[in-house]
Amino acid sequence: MLRATELSGVRTERPLWKNKYKKWASNQVDNKCLIIYDTMWKSTEMIADSIQEAFESHGIPVKMANLRHDHISDIVADVLTTRFICVGSPTLNSNMLPTVSGFLTYLKGLSPKNRIGLAFGSYGWGGQSVGHVDDALKECGFKMMEPIKVQYIPDEAQLQEICNKLKQETMITQAI
Numbered sequence: 001m002l003r004a005t006e007l008s009g010v011r012t013e014r015p016l017w018k019n020k021y022k023k024w025a026s027n028q029v030d031n032k033c034l035i036i037y038d039t040m041w042k043s044t045e046m047i048a049d050s051i052q053e054a055f056e057s058h059g060i061p062v063k064m065a066n067l068r069h070d071h072i073s074d075i076v077a078d079v080l081t082t083r084f085i086c087v088g089s090p091t092l093n094s095n096m097l098p099t100v101s102g103f104l105t106y107l108k109g110l111s112p113k114n115r116i117g118l119a120f121g122s123y124g125w126g127g128q129s130v131g132h133v134d135d136a137l138k139e140c141g142f143k144m145m146e147p148i149k150v151q152y153i154p155d156e157a158q159l160q161e162i163c164n165k166l167k168q169e170t171m172i173t174q175a176i
């Protein structure tokens with residue numbers, strides 16, 4: 001049995017099973033989706049919910065991770081076996097939230113291969129966070145889907161549009 005610390009040096013108490021490590025080392029991924037985000041007032045979370053709906057409509061299992069509640073070591077354990085990695089952050093002071101930045105720094109160190117990424121988030125005026133998340137995932141070597149940005153609180157029509165557009169996204173339909 002391997003522990004997260006043996007992989008990452010961050011946390012001691014959570015075990016990772018040997019076959020998970022083997023799978024990670026050989027870059028084998030399952031057709032699953034992991035949506036990782038943080039939010040101040042839930043607008044980014046609303047976008048995350050629409051993304052979840054789109055993936056699930058294709059029968060792709062989705063796991064949500066909120067960086068405010070879920071520990072980075074636990075999230076990374078899921079990254080090891082997941083093909084679609086979606087990362088969301090609202091814009092705070094022209095940047096992403098520090099929790100998201102910390103996660104991306106950790107992810108970059110792991111450099112997982114064969115991943116498809118998606119950056120998303122809500123913003124007020126400049127909306128720089130989504131571009132920064134997109135760049136960070138590209139630096140990890142991910143193939144990226146078109147980023148999703150919504151100004152302030154998304155309304156029902158915008159959420160539906162996000163969901164419909166993603167349902168037709170070729171990187172998703174080709175993976176089914």
Ligand SMILES: Cc1cc2nc3c(=O)[nH]c(=O)nc-3n(C[C@H](O)[C@H](O)[C@H](O)COP(=O)(O)O)c2cc1C
Nearest residue numbers: 040041042043044090091093094123124125126127
């Ligand atoms: C302290 C603070 C700083 C912010 N800075 C920016 C900014 O630099 N650029 C921007 O586009 N929006 C900025 N915003 C607006 C938020 O990104 C916007 O309210 C967004 O809808 C919040 O999304 P959330 O509900 O997911 O937290 C800021 C908001 C706060 C509270």
